[in-house]
Amino acid sequence: MPAVTRERGLEAAVELLGTEGVRALTHARVDDRAGLPPGSTSNWFRTRRALLGGAVDWIAERERADFEPAATTAITGADELIEGLCAMAELQTGRFATRTRARYALFLELAGDPELGEPLRRQRHEFERWMERIVVAVGISDPVPATRTLMALADGLLLHRLTVDPGLDIRPAIERGVRALATS
Template sequence: MPAGTRERSLEAAVELLGAEGVRALSHARVDGRAGLSPGSTSNWFRTRRALLAGIVDWIAEQERADFDPSALPVISGVEELIEGLCTMLEVQTGPLAARTRARYALFLELSDDPELGEPLRRQRHEFERWTERMVAAVGIADPEPAARAVMALGDGLMLHRLTVDPNLELRPAVDRAVRALAAG
């Protein structure tokens, strides 16, 4: 089924944010990028703030769907954790790079806006808890700080791939970090 105008607007807005940043975001530019008639995006999102809120919610929905733990393989060993993390980072910096850039741009833009930034922070906390469960499942002690370390490494690797070196090899850093955490 073809996407409706709301979904097309949101997809285009994320692409625009990911390619050109928050300052490039306007209803007219989203309409143009989505191939919609003028005013289509503003029919769904009357103000820039409403559009930002829609984008934040849409990104969170998409990420929950893409990385739904019940649809992913069960991680039971260190090697599987390393492989799973590398795969997730590859996807976030490859096919989903525009969305990842958009998410980072929104984190920065909305850091001082508790209301609009809350869904992003809530989504981040969900991923932290998910990562804690994976880290605990492979027997890494102190799963909360270990998960935060893994996520910080992931953020750094994604940022590096998105801004400096798109071909950065992920596995050596992920392997070293996870094995160090597993060794205690």
Template sequence: MPATTRERALEAAVELLGAEGVRALSHARVDRRAGLPAGSTSNWYRTRRALLGGVVDWIAERERADFDASAMPSIRDVGGLIERLSAMAEIQSGPFAARTRARYALFLELADDPELSEPLRRQRREFERWTEQIVVAVGVADPVPATRALMALADGLLLHRLTVDPGLDIRPAIERAVRALAERPGTTTPTPG
């Protein structure tokens, strides 16, 4: 099914934000990038604030669709957690890199605007809950701080890959962190041989 004018505008806005940052966002630039007639974006979003809100909602909506927890395979061991986190980081810094950059730019720009940033924050909380459930399922002690540590590591790796080193192999860092968090005092986690 072909994308609607609104969807084309929102996708173009995400690409624009991901490539040039929040300051570059304007109705006219979105129209040009989407190949839409002048004024198309403003038909959907009358103000820049409304456009920002639309983009925030769109990113959260797309991420929910792309990372639907109910459609993901069950993760029951440390190896599965390493695989899933590594795969998600690869996708976020690969095919979805523009969206990831746009999300980071919006988080920074909208930090003092709880109304506009709430859909992004809500999406983040959902992803944290999902990750915590997996951390519990694989038997990691202290799942809340472990989840926060993994989320912070993933954010750092993504940011580094998107800004400094596009070829960074992120799996070793994720594997080391997950295995360290999975170790219980007095035990060691076997490493693949």
């Protein structure tokens, strides 16, 4: 039972981060949001720093599970890459929008904290390596800069959709970016 309630606490922490920002993250607010007895979260995470670390780890674990490369179909062409990037962006700004906002908030908050930000950066690097293998399979030249370009494009589109224009049609930008890289 403690693992289940700890999980509820972490889910609530990420929800707070993604809906109200980093400053809203307190042990008491997490307990309240998760419907846990007062003091529950501070039993697992003694300090706010430890709570932030727990949220970072939770996000990284969920993203690894949700976007497990082995569970996805092989992408070998530009059209499949466009479809895959669009589908991922839809998930990140739809079903996982709160988690995506929380991740961005944590990236900004923890940019100067090598220890707490490490799980997010490590997750990002794993995703970059996975994306680079896809870029190679698609036949795009200069895979490292091409991967960085596609990821920067996707990040910009996600951020824009999450903050400015929730209805943004991302497909034209992704298609243009992939096709330009595939023909260069």
